[in-house]
Amino acid sequence: MAVPDPAPDELAGTEQPFVAHLVELRDRLIRAVVAVAVVFGVLCIYPGPGGLYDLLAAPLVANLPKGATLIATNVISPFVVPLKITLMAAFLVALPVVLYQLWAFVAPGLYTHEKRLVLPLVISSTLLFLMGVAFCYFFVFGQVFKFIQGFAPKSITAAPDIEAYLSFVLTLFIAFGAAFEVPVVVVVLARMELVSVEKFKEFRSYFIVLAFIIAAVITPPDIVSQLALAIPMCLLYELGIWAARAFVKHTQPPPAPVDER
Secondary structure: OOOOOOOOOOOOOOOOOHHHHHHHHHHHHHHHHHHHHHHHHHHHHOOHHHHHHHHHHHHHHOOOOOOOOOEOOOOOHHHHHHHHHHHHHHHHHOHHHHHHHHHHHHHHHOOHHHHHHHHHHHHHHHHHHHHHHHHHHHHHHHHHHHHHHHHOOOOOOOOOEHHHHHHHHHHHHHHHHHHOOHHHHHHHHHHOOOOOHHHHHHOHHHHHHHHHHHHHHHOOOOHHHHHHHHHHHHHHHHHHHHHHHHHHHHOOOOOOOOOOO
């Protein structure tokens, strides 16, 4: 019996010289930088760096004693810090464009079943990170600052430094954004067959303890922010187990052709 021809390689004929890859990478990076720069320019016009900082500082200012404000201990801080905030906001707004350029660069070298995995992960990781930042700003900040001010002695007038506040905000934004990536990590590990879905289920109780330890280390020393980080991590871990089961099922490579002789 004649041996059937092997299935054609999807990537056959798509190879490019190394220099061509570098040129394409440069073009993709330029487009990503241009996207961030355009958004940065728009935000500088409206609402402006000062308006963005006021928006970022609103949860803290709302919980300060009457008449108290933020201060600047460095001469150039009132100019530099709002620009940093504007650049951070521009990157977050332009993040879909940046990730699309990354996707467009690597997509030609992926098989169809790999594309079915990577594109949803890129989109979901972006949305989850932004959800973590939004959750931190709209819920955690107000509760944390209210809790802290409630313990402050009446003889102390709070006047936080704007650079210290920026550092605090960025730390929590990164912490909550990264914590909301738990489902993506679970899906990737399960799909790469490094950890099975059943193992993740067995590890559930250990992860709960780990989540509270992580929350205690990277958040301020108050119970509100620790619970606000640990509880969503536990819920997202369960979501990751469910998503991993679906991804593993629908992103398997096609079966190899049977050699009939």
